[in-house]
Amino acid sequence: xxxxxxxxxxxxxxxxxxxxxxxxxxxxxxxxxxxxxxxxxxxxxxxxxxxxxxxxxxxxxxxxxxxxxxxxxxxxxxxxxxxxxxxxxxxxxxxxxxxxxxxxxxxxxxxxxxxxxxxxxxxxxxxxxxxxxxxxxxxxxxxxxxxxxxxxxxxxxxxxxxxxxxxxxxxxxxxxxxxxxxxxxxxxxxxxxxxxxxxxxxxxxxxxxxxxxxxxxxxxxxxxxxxxxxxxxxxxxxxxxxxxxxxxxxxxxxxxxxxxxxxxxxxxxxxxxxxxxxxxxxxxxxxxx
Amino acid sequence: xxxxxxxxxxxxxxxxxxxxxxxxxxxxxxxxxxxxxxxxxxxxxxxxxxxxxxxxxxxxxxxxxxxxxxxxxxxxxxxxxxxxxxxxxxxxxxxxxxxxxxxxxxxxxxxxxxxxxxxxxxxxxxxxxxxxxxxxxxxxxxxxxxxxxxxxxxxxxxxxxxxxxxxxxxxxxxxxxxxxxxxxxxxxxxxxxxxxxxxxxxxxxxxxxxxxxxxxxxxxxxxxxxxxxxxxxxxxxxxxxxxxxxxxxxxxxxxxxxxxxxxxxxxxxxxxxxxxxxxxxxxxxxxxxxxxxxxxxxxxxxxxxxxxxxxxxxxx
Numbered sequence: 001x002x003x004x005x006x007x008x009x010x011x012x013x014x015x016x017x018x019x020x021x022x023x024x025x026x027x028x029x030x031x032x033x034x035x036x037x038x039x040x041x042x043x044x045x046x047x048x049x050x051x052x053x054x055x056x057x058x059x060x061x062x063x064x065x066x067x068x069x070x071x072x073x074x075x076x077x078x079x080x081x082x083x084x085x086x087x088x089x090x091x092x093x094x095x096x097x098x099x100x101x102x103x104x105x106x107x108x109x110x111x112x113x114x115x116x117x118x119x120x121x122x123x124x125x126x127x128x129x130x131x132x133x134x135x136x137x138x139x140x141x142x143x144x145x146x147x148x149x150x151x152x153x154x155x156x157x158x159x160x161x162x163x164x165x166x167x168x169x170x171x172x173x174x175x176x177x178x179x180x181x182x183x184x185x186x187x188x189x190x191x192x193x194x195x196x197x198x199x200x201x202x203x204x205x206x207x208x209x210x211x212x213x214x215x216x217x218x219x220x221x222x223x224x225x226x227x228x229x230x231x232x233x234x235x236x237x238x239x240x241x242x243x244x245x246x247x248x249x250x251x252x253x254x255x256x257x258x259x260x261x262x263x264x265x266x267x268x269x270x271x272x273x274x275x276x277x278x279x280x281x282x283x284x285x286x287x288x289x
Numbered sequence: 290x291x292x293x294x295x296x297x298x299x300x301x302x303x304x305x306x307x308x309x310x311x312x313x314x315x316x317x318x319x320x321x322x323x324x325x326x327x328x329x330x331x332x333x334x335x336x337x338x339x340x341x342x343x344x345x346x347x348x349x350x351x352x353x354x355x356x357x358x359x360x361x362x363x364x365x366x367x368x369x370x371x372x373x374x375x376x377x378x379x380x381x382x383x384x385x386x387x388x389x390x391x392x393x394x395x396x397x398x399x400x401x402x403x404x405x406x407x408x409x410x411x412x413x414x415x416x417x418x419x420x421x422x423x424x425x426x427x428x429x430x431x432x433x434x435x436x437x438x439x440x441x442x443x444x445x446x447x448x449x450x451x452x453x454x455x456x457x458x459x460x461x462x463x464x465x466x467x468x469x470x471x472x473x474x475x476x477x478x479x480x481x482x483x484x485x486x487x488x489x490x491x492x493x494x495x496x497x498x499x500x501x502x503x504x505x506x507x508x509x510x511x512x513x514x515x516x517x518x519x520x521x522x523x524x525x526x527x528x529x530x531x532x533x534x535x536x537x538x539x540x541x542x543x544x545x546x547x548x549x550x551x552x553x554x555x556x557x558x559x560x561x562x563x564x565x566x567x568x569x570x571x572x573x574x575x576x577x578x579x580x581x582x583x584x585x586x587x588x589x590x591x592x593x594x595x596x597x598x599x600x601x602x603x604x605x
Contacts (some may be wrong), residue, residue: 035400036348036406085576096346099402100527100575103348106525109566114561221518226410229403264418271411278404279392 005138006255012144014251015151016209018222018244021231022155023202028232029175030195032091033083033098039225040109041200042045043200044070045207046216047113049124053211060124060212062148064154067208068201075200078105079193089191106221121215147209154205155244156196159196162240171195223267230274292354300451307444311437320436322553327443328504331450332522333541334530335497338454340527341536342463343490344470345394349405350498351366351522352389352412357382357499358517359416362424362506371442375503382499383492390491392596395486406523413518425511446504449496455538457493466490467536528571534583542580 022036035041040088048067052058057067082101086094111222132139143251162168182188210216231250235242250270258266307327311320324495336350361378365371392406426434457463468476470485479484502517526541533544548567555563574581 026461034403036403082572082576086580095399096402097575099346099348100531101572103524103527104568104571108541108565111565111568112563115565130424222410227405229407233403264414264530267545268411268414271407274407275404275411278396278400 001137001257003256006259007252008138008140009144010252010255011248012140012148012251013213013255014248015148015244016206016213016247017231017250018247019151019154019202019209019229019241020206021133021228021235021247022240023199023206024228025200025226025232025235025239026158026171026202027196031083031087031192032095033086034095034102035083035105036099036102036225036229037105037109037260038096038102038199038203038228039221039223040106040113040208041071041074041203042224042228043113043216043218043221044074044109045204046211046220047117047122047207049211050124050216053124053126059126060208061150064150066203067113069204070170071204072197072201073205073206075197076193078200079196083196084192103172106225110221119218121256123215123216124211125240126212143212147213151206152211152244154202155240158256159240167194183273184189189240191198194279215248224273226274229269233274300455301383304444306450308441311440317436320440322549324436324440324508326549327348327440327447328508329525329529329545329549330447330502330542331443331501331504332498333526333545334447334450334532334538335494335501336498336523336526337530337535337537337541339487339490339494339534340448341530342457342466342470343487345487345491346400346402347494348407348493349389349409350408350494351518351520351527352405352409353382353386353495353498354387354505354522355409355412355416355518357502358506359420359424359502360499361503361508365507366424366427366430371507375442375500375507378503378506379496379499382502383496386492386495387488390488394487394491409518409520409523413506413515413520416518417513417515420514423511423513424561431510434510440539442507443504444544446500450500451538451542453493453497457490458538462489468548470536470543477548480488524567524571528567529570530581531574531579532581534578537581537583540583547582 001110001209020038023041024035026277028034034179046068048070049063052063053060053064082105083098086097087103089097113238124141128142131142132143133142134140147235160168162172169187170181171191173184173186174188174195178188181191207216210220214220227250231243231246233251235244235246250273253273254270257269261269306352310323315420316321332354335353336347339345339347357378359378360381361371361374363376364374370602371378389405389408393401396404405572406574425431457466465476465481466486468479468481469486504519529544530541531544531546532540533542551567552563555566559566578585580587
């Protein structure tokens with residue numbers, strides 16, 4: 001029964017992992033850049049939710065929208081100032097330098113958060129934070145259920161946007177073949193900019209939800225980046241649906257191994273799983289071929 | 290042929306001056322600072338072997354530094370002579386480098402960087418779980434603690450590491466490595482085994498990082514075991530290498546001196562905020578000055594000549 005309960009908890013947190021990964025995989029798929037400061041963007045989203053709640057009592061589920069919009073702007077600035085400069089480099093250099101820039105950016109954002117908001121752990125504690133929905137012998141906290149629902153809606157909306165709207169199709173076409181997309185009249189620079197902004201906005205949404213279910217502190221970024229990377233690799237680079245399913249899977253693996261091996265080892269199991277997949281099936285569990 | 294001889298002469302002179310420092314002064318702050326420069330030179334050279342010459346970004350360098358540090362510390366405090374403990378630390382780091390590198394270097398694209406990042410995080414969390422207590426020196430060792438032997442050990446490791454890097458830069462192996470970095474397909478077509486070269490570079494890089502960690506463990510009075518796996522032990526050598534000049538032998542030396550001078554000046558005045566400056570500086574170098582200090586100096590020295598020989602340089 002403890003296992004069933006922890007599997008449910010894993011699914012609830014796993015939706016958030018999926019959402020965290022979707023933004024990262026979108027940027028990678030379109031720009032062929034890996035932003036290893038993605039977790040720090042999630043951290044910023046978490047602080048946005050925390051301050052909106054603390055200063056103006058804005059419910060974190062409402063904060064999803066302003067936090068997402070704010071991080072969209074952050075993403076646009078980061079793209080204009082930093083990542084956009086890499087476009088002209090050759091494929092391999094572009095990828096390598098994006099990783100290096102992200103590594104430096106992570107330190108910058110962490111330090112800004114530390115200096116501005118101290119190293120204290122912050123959490124958003126709403127009136128309904130302690131409430132649970134009993135399902136037989138298993139309990140489901142309302143806050144986490146809400147986070148999973150919002151994560152699912154966000155990922156589903158992204159899927160619909162990418163597959164059924166004109167700008168979404170333009171993004172996918174650019175991801176597939178930049179030159180062909182450009183020849184077909186797609187404004188590739190705009191697509192790049194919006195993909196990076198959108199990826200950052202998704203990080204902001206994930207951060208807002210993370211502030212409800214977890215605590216936020218300046219140093220949480222690396223852990224979230226790693227979770228997003230694990231999920232992206234498990235789901236196959238560039239796949240939105242794959243990332244969401246892999247996120248749920250990682251949540252369950254972490255949660256169950258936390259019960260079986262002790263809480264200190266829950267994150268390690270995810271990382272070990274990640275290395276095993278990297279070594280055996282680097283194209284991802286759900287990728288074809 | 291005056292270039293290499295001049296470099297060798299300068300290197301010998303610098304090393305001799307560094308060796309004389311503890312005789313000239315007993316200023317602990319100055320000796321400690323110089324000792325840290327040596328550790329960072331060794332660590333930066335070790336990252337540069339794979340990252341600079343081989344072009345593979347290792348984001349888990351802290352794993353190898355940390356393993357070298359913990360192994361050396363554990364054996365040394367248990368009574369093993371420091372030379373043997375250090376050798377064991379290097380051995381563990383070397384073996385781990387092979388174990389990580391053999392599968393990881395078969396990966397393409399971003400996988401090597403994120404795979405190594407994951408390895409370092411696994412070790413950091415595990416070290417924090419298994420060894421939660423601070424690794425302080427036993428009272429007997431603390432009473433016998435003097436700075437000078439540590440200073441010379443650090444100097445020796447920095448010199449050996451730099452020597453190995455200089456050998457690699459000139460050797461057939463090093464040229465093969467650079468060829469793989471520049472164009473793997475072309476390198477393979479002229480008979481360079483790309484996988485073998487990068488794996489050898491990773492193993493050498495791991496061994497040298499382990500040595501730097503071992504010196505740190507011998508020098509530092511007390512640290513938490515998880516601290517030596519902190520991502521900063523990856524970030525600092527990366528910043529130093531890019532600051533000085535990636536893929537050069539003098540770059541990590543110049544970078545380490547400038548980095549520690551800056552840190553000394555900034556950390557006191559700005560506290561945590563100095564990390565922001567380092568992060569921004571690193572990004573600026575990657576974007577605007579990919580050759581670092583070494584490249585900037587070269588450009589400065591070449592400028593007067595290139596005015597007269599623009600046609601020659603533009604065709605090469």
